Structures are given as structure tokens and as C-alpha cells.
Amino acid sequence: MRVYFFGTCIGSMVFSNTCVNAIKLLQREGAEVIFKKDQTCCGQPSYNSGYYEESKKVALYNMELFKGSEPIIIPSGSCTGMMKVDYIELFEGTEHEEQARKFSNRIYELSEFLDKVLQVKYNDLGEKTKVTWHSNCHALRVAKCIDSAKNLIRSLKNVELIELEREEECCGFGGTFSIKEPEISNAMVSQKIKDIQSRNVEYMLSADAGCLLNISGAMQKQGVNVQTMHLYDFIAQRIGIRG
Amino acid sequence: MSEALKQKYHNIVSQKLEDKQLRKNLLSVMDTLKGNRKKLIASRFYDWEALREQGKTLKQKNLAKLDTLLEKFESKAKENGFIVHWAKNSDEANNIVLDIMRKNNINKILKGKSMASEETHLNAFLKARGLNPIETDLGEIIIQLIDEPPVHIVAPAIHKNRYQIGEIFRDKLGAPLESEPEKLNEIARTHLRKEFKDFKLGLSGVNFAIANEGAIWLLENEGNGRMSTTACDIHVAFCGIEKVIETFEEASILNALLIPSATGAPVTCYNNIITSPRKEGELDGPKEVHIIILDNNRSNMLKDSHYYRALSCIRCGTCLNHCPVYDKIGGHAYLSTYPGPIGEVISPQLFGLNKFSPMLDLCSLCGRCSEVCPVKIPLAELIRDLRSERVGQGRKGVVGTDSSTQNKAEIKAMQSFMQIATNPKKWRLLLAMADFLSPLSKTFAPLIPGLKTWTKYRELPKLNGNLHQKVSKMQGVIYE
Ligand code: SF4
Numbered sequence: 001m002r003v004y005f006f007g008t009c010i011g012s013m014v015f016s017n018t019c020v021n022a023i024k025l026l027q028r029e030g031a032e033v034i035f036k037k038d039q040t041c042c043g044q045p046s047y048n049s050g051y052y053e054e055s056k057k058v059a060l061y062n063m064e065l066f067k068g069s070e071p072i073i074i075p076s077g078s079c080t081g082m083m084k085v086d087y088i089e090l091f092e093g094t095e096h097e098e099q100a101r102k103f104s105n106r107i108y109e110l111s112e113f114l115d116k117v118l119q120v121k122y123n124d125l126g127e128k129t130k131v132t133w134h135s136n137c138h139a140l141r142v143a144k145c146i147d148s149a150k151n152l153i154r155s156l157k158n159v160e161l162i163e164l165e166r167e168e169e170c171c172g173f174g175g176t177f178s179i180k181e182p183e184i185s186n187a188m189v190s191q192k193i194k195d196i197q198s199r200n201v202e203y204m205l206s207a208d209a210g211c212l213l214n215i216s217g218a219m220q221k222q223g224v225n226v227q228t229m230h231l232y233d234f235i236a237q238r239i240g241i242r243g
Numbered sequence: 244m245s246e247a248l249k250q251k252y253h254n255i256v257s258q259k260l261e262d263k264q265l266r267k268n269l270l271s272v273m274d275t276l277k278g279n280r281k282k283l284i285a286s287r288f289y290d291w292e293a294l295r296e297q298g299k300t301l302k303q304k305n306l307a308k309l310d311t312l313l314e315k316f317e318s319k320a321k322e323n324g325f326i327v328h329w330a331k332n333s334d335e336a337n338n339i340v341l342d343i344m345r346k347n348n349i350n351k352i353l354k355g356k357s358m359a360s361e362e363t364h365l366n367a368f369l370k371a372r373g374l375n376p377i378e379t380d381l382g383e384i385i386i387q388l389i390d391e392p393p394v395h396i397v398a399p400a401i402h403k404n405r406y407q408i409g410e411i412f413r414d415k416l417g418a419p420l421e422s423e424p425e426k427l428n429e430i431a432r433t434h435l436r437k438e439f440k441d442f443k444l445g446l447s448g449v450n451f452a453i454a455n456e457g458a459i460w461l462l463e464n465e466g467n468g469r470m471s472t473t474a475c476d477i478h479v480a481f482c483g484i485e486k487v488i489e490t491f492e493e494a495s496i497l498n499a500l501l502i503p504s505a506t507g508a509p510v511t512c513y514n515n516i517i518t519s520p521r522k523e524g525e526l527d528g529p530k531e532v533h534i535i536i537l538d539n540n541r542s543n544m545l546k547d548s549h550y551y552r553a554l555s556c557i558r559c560g561t562c563l564n565h566c567p568v569y570d571k572i573g574g575h576a577y578l579s580t581y582p583g584p585i586g587e588v589i590s591p592q593l594f595g596l597n598k599f600s601p602m603l604d605l606c607s608l609c610g611r612c613s614e615v616c617p618v619k620i621p622l623a624e625l626i627r628d629l630r631s632e633r634v635g636q637g638r639k640g641v642v643g644t645d646s647s648t649q650n651k652a653e654i655k656a657m658q659s660f661m662q663i664a665t666n667p668k669k670w671r672l673l674l675a676m677a678d679f680l681s682p683l684s685k686t687f688a689p690l691i692p693g694l695k696t697w698t699k700y701r702e703l704p705k706l707n708g709n710l711h712q713k714v715s716k717m718q719g720v721i722y723e
Pocket of ligand 1: 504555556557558559560561562563585615616617618619620622
């Protein structure tokens with residue numbers, strides 16, 4: 001099976017090791033991964049600020065770049081939501097609506113693809129540990145792919161998943177929101193951190209680079225000692241893939 | 244967006260964030276309300292999602308023929324003996340109340356809960372003319388005593404805990420210091436009883452106006468609403484045009500959605516369905532009932548292909564209860580009668596985008612509001628659409644769009660984002676630079692706009708941007 005891999009902008013800027021691990025997880029299941037060297041960003045920064053014209057241009061660029069019929073795999077629920085659901089909304093009632101719908105059908109968040117399409121079975125090689133999980137809002141409510149991520153975590157036999165009490169609450173990242181309203185964003189992430197601390201776990205996992213940057217950055221600033229890790233780095237580590 | 248206006252928002256947000264008591268109160272009440280709602284839906288509803296879908300569909304159907312429904316409501320209501328008024332804006336609505344008061348020589352009005360009358364600033368309007376509006380809803384009494392507007396559309400004084408309320412009653416009413424809810428209720432009751440004794444004019448809102456019957460339906464928990472609408476000679480009801488629906492059956496569906504969403508209780512204590520003023524031979528009820536049907540730019544919203552859905556709102560307030568921003572800053576920080584997610588959608592449209600556009604930033608687009616709204620209004624989507632109105636890329640029908648000022652720096656930033664994101668060479672150059680600059684970026688972070696605010700509360704991530712290099716060398720990857 002051939003698949004496109006879309007590394008996302010934060011993925012290629014800050015989480016490149018995660019992207020490498022994500023690709024290895026796909027290869028491990030026998031997928032042939034195509035990496036378009038001209039890939040950029042899904043267009044969320046402009047979209048969420050209401051710049052629809054600019055966003056349409058970025059969306060059209062992506063739909064052209066990833067043309068064909070191969071599935072497009074994204075290691076981020078947030079960008080998955082954008083390309084799968086928001087593109088359709090963006091082009092609603094325009095000549096590109098049909099194209100956006102077809103494109104949407106090819107978009108998968110990586111955990112969804114591993115869990116639902118490839119139905120992976122992992123052999124957990126790690127020590128016993130406790131983790132908690134942060135749901136990205138876009139993944140939860142737009143892409144709706146959180147179940148798969150949790151299924152993967154739960155399938156690791158030595159990992160105990162302890163859910164957050166405020167799992168459904170936003171961590172305050174929200175892309176440009178954290179820059180436009182830093183004080184409110186800080187109040188939100190601080191509440192999230194309290195919740196994480198209260199779970200007494202070794203790791204906090206998430207499959208979204210933006211939320212991870214936000215939560216781990218704030219934890220460092222506040223001197224909180226819970227390790228944060230991207231889901232795909234965690235899985236890779238547990239099953240013995242070297243990043 | 245003008246800088247002064249933005250600054251005004253910034254100041255009040257900071258002030259509210261620093262108010263530890265406020266945040267504690269809000270968090271605890273919101274947690275309770277959310278918890279109650281969730282429990283109730285899980286235990287008492289067989290298919291909540293289907294009910295939501297029904298509510299959404301029926302509201303949309305009614306909105307699609309609102310003009311004929313309004314006419315029908317008017318004629319049926321008149322047949323029933325109601326006096327129906329039309330108010331294009333706040334001023335007209337307030338003046339109708341003023342006329343009624345003057346004509347009947349009344350200088351005091353007892354008010355049940357009505358957000359529409361908050362929207363028209365009726366209290367201030369009447370006070371400026373020497374008249375006396377008295378709130379009777381417990382929450383409204385509390386905030387009227389300290390001269391504050393409602394902080395929430397359902398629970399106006401939710402930002403105060405019972406100890407603070409006890410102090411307010413002691414300071415303003417000379418009551419003994421209490422903090423037990425029953426005792427506090429007792430104080431409010433005694434305080435109000437004397438007002439209720441000889442009052443002539445009562446005011447209320449409307450939850451549902453039923454076109455087929457020409458009747459109005461009011462919900463409340465305290466009984467004061469029933470007093471305000473029955474024990475007086477004249478009753479005035481404020482009704483937004485969107486409250487009109489076709490049938491009683493539809494109203495009962497909406498009712499079943501509203502109460503669980505609002506408080507997590509299955510039903511309210513009082514359902515008042517008013518079908519006419521006092522009839523011949525009846526012993527009580529007002530002799531005159533006026534219904535003021537208020538537009539205030541609602542018909543403008545109705546014209547828009549997306550925004551009209553916000554008129555489905557049944558004012559349950561659950562979008563506020565679930566908003567992660569609202570529970571940190573409280574309703575007053577939105578500087579509008581309508582705060583929270585629904586407030587962000589309707590305030591700019593009712594009162595002008597130019598005056599309320601900064602409130603659109605008080606949202607991380609997490610989408611939880613849309614997820615819980617009982618009539619499925621896509622609130623987050625509409626907030627984003629309004630942001631596009633703000634930058635001049637929307638459908639341009641929102642009032643006050645023309646005089647809304649633009650943020651030139653942001654426009655430029657977004658344009659260059661688009662240019663780089665559609666130009667792979669430039670994009671790769673940016674990645675390479677980011678990687679190269681990584682050790683320096685920490686030093687310069689406070690100087691770069693955006694990064695500066697980011698690093699105030701968070702450590703900067705280690706940039707690790709050589710993905711292309713890594714991937715191009717990976718075995719088996721087609722790098723093309
Ligand atoms: S928008 Fe929806 S959730 Fe918010 S108050 Fe209205 S009906 Fe309730």
C-alpha cells in the first residue's frame with residue numbers, strides 16, 4: 001500500500017523525530033511512504049483568524065500537491081480536522097467543493113489509520129508505567145479520532161492509561177489564540193497542568209504537537225516534573241523502534 | 244479594531260483573571276452545572292442526540308418562515324386580547340414601556356427575568372426618567388443591589404458565592420449576616436414582599452411564543468415570575484422575534500432540551516403559560532397584557548445564510564458553562580449584555596461589529612460550545628466566520644462592519660504566511676533558517692512579536708527542523 005505522509009508545519013519545524021517515528025510505524029506495517037518534498041502547512045493559522053482567502057490558496061495548493069488516490073496520513077488530529085472537515089467548509093458552495101470532499105475521504109490521522117485500517121497489534125517491550133492522555137480539541141470534535149489513539153495506548157500491555165478529569169477542556173493553545181490572549185491561555189494551561197499533576201503519572205501523552213508545545217513549555221516554566229511525549233514517539237519507544 | 248477598544252478589553256480581562264475569588268466561584272459553579280447536566284443526560288434521556296437534532300430542525304424550520312409565523316402570532320394574540328407592539332430597536336422598546344407607565348400613572352415596575360430588557364438597557368432608561376425598575380429574580384436582585392449587569396444569561400449572579408451574597412444583603416438591606424441558601428432566600432423574600440403588595444406593573448421575558456395559539460410560555464424556578472405576571476394590573480412581556488414558534492408540541496421539545504442544558508434539572512419549578520389577560524368572571528390576572536416584539540437587528544441576522552442559525556438559541560446558557568474562557572474571566576469581561584460563546588456570536592450582530600469585535604478573540608475555537616448546544620448551533624464556526632467579517636473577507640452583512648477598523652500588521656502577516664505556504668522553496672528556506680537559528684532564537688525570543696507573549700508563560704521549544712534531511716535519507720521512503 002502506498003500512502004502520502006504529511007508532516008505538518010510544527011512537525012517539520014519542531015517535531016522532526018516524531019515524524020520519523022511516525023513514518024517508521026507506517027513502514028512497519030508494510031506501507032510504502034511517499035514524502036512530498038514540497039509540502040508545507042495545512043493552513044490553520046490563517047483559517048482560524050478568519051483569513052479565508054489566504055486559507056483557500058493554501059488548501060488548493062495542498063489538494064494539488066497530494067493529488068491521486070493514495071491515503072494521506074497526518075500525525076496530528078488538529079491538521080487532520082483542518083484537511084478533512086474544514087476544507088469542505090471553506091469551499092462550500094464553490095467550484096472546489098467536490099474536490100475538497102474527495103480529498104477529505106483520503107485524509108487519516110495516523111492513529112486512526114493504524115487502529116482502524118491497518119488494525120495493528122503491538123508487542124509492548126517496555127517496563128510497567130502509568131500515563132495520561134491529552135485530547136486535542138480539533139481531534140476530539142472535528143476530526144473525531146481520539147478513540148483510536150486511546151485504543152493504541154490501551155493495547156500496550158504494560159501501560160496503564162489514567163484519564164484526565166478535565167480531558168475535554170482546551171489546553172489554551174488554539175494556535176494564534178495563545179499569542180493574542182496569552183493571559184487567558186496561561187490560565188487555561190495552568191488548569192490543565194494541575195489536572196495532569198493530580199493523576200500521578202510518569203508521562204502525559206498527546207498526538208498534537210501544538211498542545212504539547214504549549215503544555216510542556218508551560219510545565220517547564222512552572223517547574224512541573226511530568227514528562228510529556230508525542231504519542232508516536234511513545235509507541236515507537238515501547239515497541240523498540242529507534243528514532 | 245481600534246486600539247483603545249482592544250485595550251479596554253485587555254484591561255478588564257487582566258483584572259478578572261487576577262480576581263482569585265471570582266475564578267474560584269466560577270470554576271466551582273461551572274463544574275457543578277456541567278456535572279449535573281452530564282449525569283442527567285446519561286441517566287434520564289434515552290436518546291439525547293436525537294432530541295437535539297429534533298430541536299435544531301424545528302427551530303430552523305420555524306426561522307425559515309418566521310415572517311408568516313410572526314403575523315400569525317400577532318393576529319392570534321390579538322384575538323386572545325393581548326396588545327401586541329413591534330419594536331425595531333432598543334429605544335422603541337423602552338419607549339413603549341415608558342408610554343404604558345405614563346399613561347397609567349405608574350412609577351414602579353417589578354421585573355421578572357428578561358435578557359431582552361437587559362439588551363435594551365431598560366433599567367437605566369427608566370431610572371434616567373425618574374422611574375423605578377425593581378428586579379425580582381433572586382440573582383437579579385443581588386446584582387441590582389451592587390449595581391452590576393448580569394454575569395451570565397441564565398444565572399445573573401453566579402460569580403458571587405453565598406458568603407458574598409450574605410454580605411451584600413447585610414450591607415445593602417441591613418439584614419443579619421447569613422450564608423445558608425434558605426436564609427438568604429428568606430431575606431430576599433421579605434425584602435420583596437412589600438414591593439409585591441401594591442404593584443401595578445409587572446414585566447417578564449418570553450421563552451416560547453406559540454403562533455398557533457397566540458400564547459406565551461415562561462419558565463422559572465422561584466415563583467417571582469408568576470407573581471410579576473399575575474398579581475399586577477398590567478403585564479408587559481419582552482419577546483425577541485426569534486422566540487416565536489408554531490406549535491405547543493414544538494415548544495415542549497425545546498423545553499425538554501432547555502432545562503437539562505441550563506441547570507441539569509429535568510424540569511423547572513414553574514411553567515407559566517399565558518393565553519390571555521384576565522377574562523370576564525375571572526378572579527385574578529392582569530387586566531392588560533402587552534407583548535413587545537423586539538427586532539434589534541435580528542431580522543438582519545435572519546438574512547444571512549449562516550448567522551441565522553444563532554437565532555435558534557433558546558438561551559439555556561450551557562455554552563457559557565462549558566466555555567474554558569468564560570470560566571476564567573466571567574461574563575463581565577465580554578463588555579456586552581451577552582457573554583460567552585453565544586454572546587460572541589450575537590453581540591457583534593445585535594450591537595455592531597465595530598463596537599464588539601475584540602470579544603471574538605476571547606475564544607480558542609475549541610468547539611466545546613458547539614458540541615453541547617442543545618439546538619446544535621455551530622457556535623465556533625460562526626465565531627470564526629465573524630472573524631472573517633472583521634478582516635473584510637466575510638459575507639459583509641453584519642451591522643457595523645463598514646466602520647470596523649482593520650489590523651494592518653495582521654493582514655500582512657497572513658498574506659506572507661500564504662505566500663510562503665504555497666512556495667516550497669521559500670518554505671524550505673524558512674525551515675532551514677529556523678533550524679540554523681535555533682540556539683539564537685531563545686535569546687531573541689522576547690524581541691520577536693508573538694514569540695514575546697508566548698515565552699512570557701512558556702519555555703521555548705527546541706527547534707528541530709531538519710525533517711527533510713532526515714526523511715530524504717530514510718530507507719524505503721519515496722522522497723519526491
Ligand atoms: S447557543 Fe446553544 S448552548 Fe448557548 S445559550 Fe443558546 S441554546 Fe444554549
